[in-house]
Amino acid sequence: MKIIKKNYGWIIVTILSSLPLLVVFKMINIDFSNGVSMSFAENAVGEGRTTIEMLYHVTGEFAIRWMTAVLTCTPFFIIFGVSNLFVRQAMGIATAVWSILHFIFFIAAEGFLETFTQTNYVAGFIAVLILIPLLLTSNRKAMKKLKARWKKLQSFAYVAVLLSLIHVAILDKTWIIYAVIIGLGFIIRIPVVKNKFVIFRKNKKIANS
Numbered sequence: 001m002k003i004i005k006k007n008y009g010w011i012i013v014t015i016l017s018s019l020p021l022l023v024v025f026k027m028i029n030i031d032f033s034n035g036v037s038m039s040f041a042e043n044a045v046g047e048g049r050t051t052i053e054m055l056y057h058v059t060g061e062f063a064i065r066w067m068t069a070v071l072t073c074t075p076f077f078i079i080f081g082v083s084n085l086f087v088r089q090a091m092g093i094a095t096a097v098w099s100i101l102h103f104i105f106f107i108a109a110e111g112f113l114e115t116f117t118q119t120n121y122v123a124g125f126i127a128v129l130i131l132i133p134l135l136l137t138s139n140r141k142a143m144k145k146l147k148a149r150w151k152k153l154q155s156f157a158y159v160a161v162l163l164s165l166i167h168v169a170i171l172d173k174t175w176i177i178y179a180v181i182i183g184l185g186f187i188i189r190i191p192v193v194k195n196k197f198v199i200f201r202k203n204k205k206i207a208n209s
């Protein structure tokens with residue numbers, strides 16, 4: 001019980017980010033009889049979309065949503081004074097896993113080389129490449145080993161976010177809402193704005209004590 005109490009944020013993120021996998025697994029068939037091969041289930045979805053369109057939709061949307069969620073962690077800390085590194089890391093892992101799945105389905109449907117045929121795919125591809133080392137170093141061991149370099153490495157996440165937004169914007173899919181949330185987060189990080197929030201929070205705490 002103590003473990004659950006200590007890690008409940010991390011556990012909630014893990015459950016929330018894993019649940020949609022059930023929907024994804026319904027749409028694919030994995031065959032282990034001759035190595036590993038994957039095919040897309042036919043008539044697995046309604047809504048006038050094919051299975052692969054639905055897979056792009058589900059994986060792409062969860063990738064960008066978790067990415068946006070990670071970027072709200074720092075503004076959330078500035079406004080409310082609450083932060084949890086492990087929750088943030090779990091969100092980062094969810095972002096990378098959904099992005100990689102998105103890419104795996106793309107390769108399965110179109111082939112790897114198709115990635116280099118459109119600017120928006122290349123932007124997404126570079127974002128995925130950036131997310132892989134971030135995923136591999138999203139743990140305590142890597143943090144201890146890399147020390148100050150860990151933060152530097154994590155700052156590449158901003159490049160991945162920009163490229164992902166470009167990818168989605170060029171595809172003409174829903175991107176403005178994510179850009180607005182992320183943009184507001186950056187405004188809150190500006191030192192003058194940040195200080196106002198911190199002073200307000202501290203004064204409120206003093207008044208309540």
Ligand code: HEM
Binds near residue numbers: 059106167168173
């Ligand atoms: C190699 C990397 C990537 C490739 C090849 C790729 C490819 C695609 C394709 C083919 C679509 C469907 C386009 C359509 O329906 O017209 C799509 C949609 C999308 N992608 Fe990617 N993508 C990549 C990386 C990413 C990344 C890193 C993110 C975000 C973190 C992302 C987020 C999305 C979103 C949000 C959609 C729209 C889903 C929808 O609402 O239908 N993609 N992508």
